[in-house]
Amino acid sequence: MSNVxxxxxxxxxxxxxxxxxxxxxxxxxAIPGAVYLCxxxxxxxxxxxxxxxxxxxxxxxxxxxxxxCGSHRLFLTDGTPLAFADSPTASxxxxxxxxxxxEILIQRPDGSRFVALMNIRALRDxxxxxxxxxxxxxxxSAQHAMAEELRRKSADLEDFFENSAVGLHxxxxxxxxxxxxxAELALLGYSEEEYIGRPITEFHVDEPVIGxxxxxxxxxxxxxxxxxxxxxxxxxxxxxxxxxxxxxxxGKLFNTRCFTIDVTCVxxxxxxxxxSDDRLSATYEAATIGIAEADxxxxxxxxxxxxxxxxxxxxxxxxxxxxxxxxxxDSVEQDAxxxxxxxxxxxxxxxxxKRALKLDGEIVYLDIHSSSVRDAxxxxxxxxxxxxxxTLAQRMENQVRESERHxxxxxxxxxxxxxxxxxxxxxxxxxxxxVELSGRxxxxxxxxxxxxxxxxxxxxxxxxxQCPMAVALKENRAIRxxxxxxxxxxxxxxxxxxxxxxLHDADGNLVGAINMLVDIxxxxxxxxxxxxxxxxxxxxxxNTLATVQSLAAQTARNAExxxxxxxxxxxxxxxxxxxxxxxxxxxxxxxxxxxxxxEVLMPVFGLEPDRITVEGATIDVGTRVALNFTMTLNxxxxxxxxYGSMSVETGTLSVSWDLQPQPNGTLLTLDWxxxxxxxxxxxxxxxxxxxxxxxxIERDLGGQFDMTFAPEGVCCRFSFLIGA
Amino acid sequence: xxxxxxxxxxxxxxxxxxxxxxEEMLEDLGCEIVASVARLATARDExxxxxxxxxxxxxxxxxxxxxxxxxxxxxxxIPFLFSTGYGTSGVPGEFAGYPVLHKPFSESExxxxxxLALRHRAST
Numbered sequence: 001m002s003n004v005x006x007x008x009x010x011x012x013x014x015x016x017x018x019x020x021x022x023x024x025x026x027x028x029x030a031i032p033g034a035v036y037l038c039x040x041x042x043x044x045x046x047x048x049x050x051x052x053x054x055x056x057x058x059x060x061x062x063x064x065x066x067x068x069c070g071s072h073r074l075f076l077t078d079g080t081p082l083a084f085a086d087s088p089t090a091s092x093x094x095x096x097x098x099x100x101x102x103e104i105l106i107q108r109p110d111g112s113r114f115v116a117l118m119n120i121r122a123l124r125d126x127x128x129x130x131x132x133x134x135x136x137x138x139x140x141s142a143q144h145a146m147a148e149e150l151r152r153k154s155a156d157l158e159d160f161f162e163n164s165a166v167g168l169h170x171x172x173x174x175x176x177x178x179x180x181x182x183a184e185l186a187l188l189g190y191s192e193e194e195y196i197g198r199p200i201t202e203f204h205v206d207e208p209v210i211g212x213x214x215x216x217x218x219x220x221x222x223x224x225x226x227x228x229x230x231x232x233x234x235x236x237x238x239x240x241x242x243x244x245x246x247x248x249x250x251g252k253l254f255n256t257r258c259f260t261i262d263v264t265c266v267x268x269x270x271x272x273x274x275x276s277d278d279r280l281s282a283t284y285e286a287a288t289i290g291i292a293e294a295d296x297x298x299x300x301x302x303x304x305x306x307x308x309x310x311x312x313x314x315x316x317x318x319x320x321x322x323x324x325x326x327x328x329x330d331s332v333e334q335d336a337x338x339x340x341x342x343x344x345x346x347x348x349x350x351x352x353x354k355r356a357l358k359l360d361g362e363i364v365y366l367d368i369h370s371s372s373v374r375d376a377x378x379x380x381x382x383x384x385x386x387x388x389x390x391t392l393a394q395r396m397e398n399q400v401r402e403s404e405r406h407x408x409x410x411x412x413x414x415x416x417x418x419x420x421x422x423x424x425x426x427x428x429x430x431x432x433x434x435v436e437l438s439g440r441x442x443x444x445x446x447x448x449x450x451x452x453x454x455x456x457x458x459x460x461x462x463x464x465x466q467c468p469m470a471v472a473l474k475e476n477r478a479i480r481x482x483x484x485x486x487x488x489x490x491x492x493x494x495x496x497x498x499x500x501x502x503l504h505d506a507d508g509n510l511v512g513a514i515n516m517l518v519d520i521x522x523x524x525x526x527x528x529x530x531x532x533x534x535x536x537x538x539x540x541x542x543n544t545l546a547t548v549q550s551l552a553a554q555t556a557r558n559a560e561x562x563x564x565x566x567x568x569x570x571x572x573x574x575x576x577x578x579x580x581x582x583x584x585x586x587x588x589x590x591x592x593x594x595x596x597x598x599e600v601l602m603p604v605f606g607l608e609p610d611r612i613t614v615e616g617a618t619i620d621v622g623t624r625v626a627l628n629f630t631m632t633l634n635x636x637x638x639x640x641x642x643y644g645s646m647s648v649e650t651g652t653l654s655v656s657w658d659l660q661p662q663p664n665g666t667l668l669t670l671d672w673x674x675x676x677x678x679x680x681x682x683x684x685x686x687x688x689x690x691x692x693x694x695x696x697i698e699r700d701l702g703g704q705f706d707m708t709f710a711p712e713g714v715c716c717r718f719s720f721l722i723g724a
Numbered sequence: 725x726x727x728x729x730x731x732x733x734x735x736x737x738x739x740x741x742x743x744x745x746x747e748e749m750l751e752d753l754g755c756e757i758v759a760s761v762a763r764l765a766t767a768r769d770e771x772x773x774x775x776x777x778x779x780x781x782x783x784x785x786x787x788x789x790x791x792x793x794x795x796x797x798x799x800x801x802i803p804f805l806f807s808t809g810y811g812t813s814g815v816p817g818e819f820a821g822y823p824v825l826h827k828p829f830s831e832s833e834x835x836x837x838x839x840l841a842l843r844h845r846a847s848t
Binding site: 538542545628695 | 738739740741742743744745760761762763784808810814827829
């Protein structure tokens with residue numbers, strides 16, 4: 001404020017101070033501003049009401065009143081307290097310094113503050129001695145606050161402009177870059193000099209794009225994320241997104257403000273994503289395995305060509321169904337259950353071989369690899385299913401399995417014990433016959449042999465690890481011609497021939513062995529039987545020879561003459577021979593008695609049905625009975641032919657027998673009755689025939705023999721027990 | 725004087741015709757036939773009780789073996805010999821030392837085996 005200075009100074013008396021003091025308060029009131037006056041000591045001597053209003057108080061005047069200033073308190077503008085003695089007024093009094101437009105903070109008694117703009121000058125007398133001071137001040141708080149606000153806003157704007165992460169430039173209506181801030185320069189790598197002042201078109205890669213931008217802005221349109229490409233200093237191309245509008249003055253484009261966002265990274269990421277998508281998509285389609293995506297319910301969301309081909313269905317057909325719809329009924333439940341568990345998160349993935357139906361009904365085998373795509377929170381989004389057609393492999397596997405099963409069936413059905421081992425001799429398979437032969441159920445993994453204990457043919461123990469199978473495996477060669485004896489846990493023994501044979505894979509490596517144990521018990525028994533038979537035959541031959549020897553000796557001793565002896569011996573020998581014939585026919589087993597009787601009588605008498613009757617119940621007899629019966633009947637027949645009823649043509653013979661069951665067998669009683677022969681007389685001494693017959697019936701068969709020489713014909717009754 | 729005059733013999737033979745032959749041979753040798761039996765049961769009875777010096781045992785008696793009779797005789801210290809059509813193999817080890825007659829046999833063979841059997845007794 002210059003009003004103080006403009007006070008008249010040419011008045012020599014009184015001085016300025018004196019004049020001011022003398023003009024009275026009303027004059028001060030006239031001054032448009034707050035004014036106060038201090039004396040030389042600084043004591044306030046005058047102030048106007050505006051000053052009092054600003055101070056918010058009315059200070060004491062004069063000595064011991066307010067000094068230097070009438071305010072409650074003073075501060076520097078930075079808030080530092082300012083003592084009244086240090087105030088500009090005090091300085092003016094002590095040094096005569098003039099204060100111009102100094103800002104001091106004044107605090108009122110009520111605590112409120114304001115910025116005071118102070119103008120202070122010392123008042124001197126004519127000699128220049130300081131008599132007092134005048135302070136004109138005004139409240140500039142409002143201006144101060146506004147300026148502060150402006151300054152702050154400007155700084156903010158500058159800061160925003162300069163430090164914004166978004167590139168920003170201003171282009172004139174003519175397309176010249178007026179201003180560009182740091183972020184934009186950094187983005188493109190230019191210095192201010194290289195960028196500012198240049199036409200914006202120079203930096204755009206695509207001329208049509210910047211043309212379009214400028215056109216749009218020129219016609220008042222706003223640009224919102226307009227994609228463009230800028231050329232950086234290093235030659236690289238920056239993808240940017242421009243948001244801009246024009247500033248018009250007087251209806252004319254004044255300039256444009258452009259926000260440039262570097263989207264190179266985003267663009268690159270997008271491009272990469274696109275490429276990845278393209279590639280994934282291409283892979284998806286080019287894959288020779290089936291790929292499908294399915295929702296929670298298994299509905300197909302996406303399928304590739306391979307899957308369509310695999311199932312013989314079109315994409316449209318597949319996308320209208322769930323994967324269970326084409327699954328074979330036998331596999332539906334399993335796949336559905338597994339998928340539900342996968343969707344529920346109980347399992348991450350699963351692998352399944354299942355059967356599926358093509359549109360034409362053909363069955364295909366698919367290997368399913370099912371997994372899930374989940375969002376960040378783990379929620380199921382969709383299922384990914386990779387499918388491989390394994391029909392061929394499965395078919396081959398089935399064939400192999402079938403062939404294996406067939407082989408096993410064959411092995412199982414073989415009447416010989418068969419088992420297999422791996423290369424280490426551990427049993428991997430055995431059939432029922434093996435269980436029967438060994439008398440035990442072998443455990444898979446047992447070593448070398450299915451049997452419980454083994455013995456050599458001489459009875460010495462044969463350790464399993466030395467058995468023919470062990471040798472075959474250890475020496476990698478088939479063993480033939482071996483024989484051993486297996487002992488079952490129940491103690492019974494089985495002689496057998498083993499046929500251990502090594503098994504090789506396609507490369508000729510030893511992979512195991514198969515062994516067949518042929519039970520030769522029957523052969524051994526047959527051998528024994530044969531031996532017994534030969535022994536028996538030998539025995540019979542020897543016994544027969546002894547019998548012949550006896551018959552010859554006896555006959556010779558008892559014969560009337562050599563011719564008679566010869567004839568009788570011959571008859572007896574032939575009877576014996578016929579008995580043997582009969583037994584041979586019957587394999588030395590049971591023979592029917594009636595056949596035996598006829599066989600004995602026929603050769604002696606010839607066919608004489610009218611004269612001879614043979615009758616009796618049918619019964620089979622053993623060899624011993626047959627031989628003795630034959631011998632007896634033969635002796636009777638020879639006698640009948642030579643001396644009895646059969647020696648004449650009118651005589652008859654009746655042979656009949658009767659069977660009676662007994663507690664210990666069947667009692668046979670035979671009656672031999674001759675009639676119509678020459679008169680019979682009892683012989684003087686017992687002949688050889690009688691003695692032989694008695695021997696046969698009484699001694700050998702333990703029976704009874706009775707012969708009566710009745711005049712009308714010989715009667716003989718003998719009986720013995722059959723089956724005793 | 726027959727070589728075995730008064731020697732008392734038991735004949736066990738299941739075939740009558742052969743028994744007759746043996747009996748006649750024994751009679752020729754001066755023996756006395758105490759009994760001639762065909763079955764195992766009667767043979768055992770005779771072997772247990774008869775007063776005899778020697779027994780001739782057919783190995784096979786209607787399918788049964790004569791060895792129980794041999795045991796009885798051995799226990800009684802009575803000499804015996806086997807007659808068989810089986811050969812030596814038909815006689816078990818425990819009777820291996822006893823003379824065996826192989827059918828058919830001659831009277832001289834019988835005499836020889838009887839001599840052996842009786843000597844065998846004398847030496848024990």
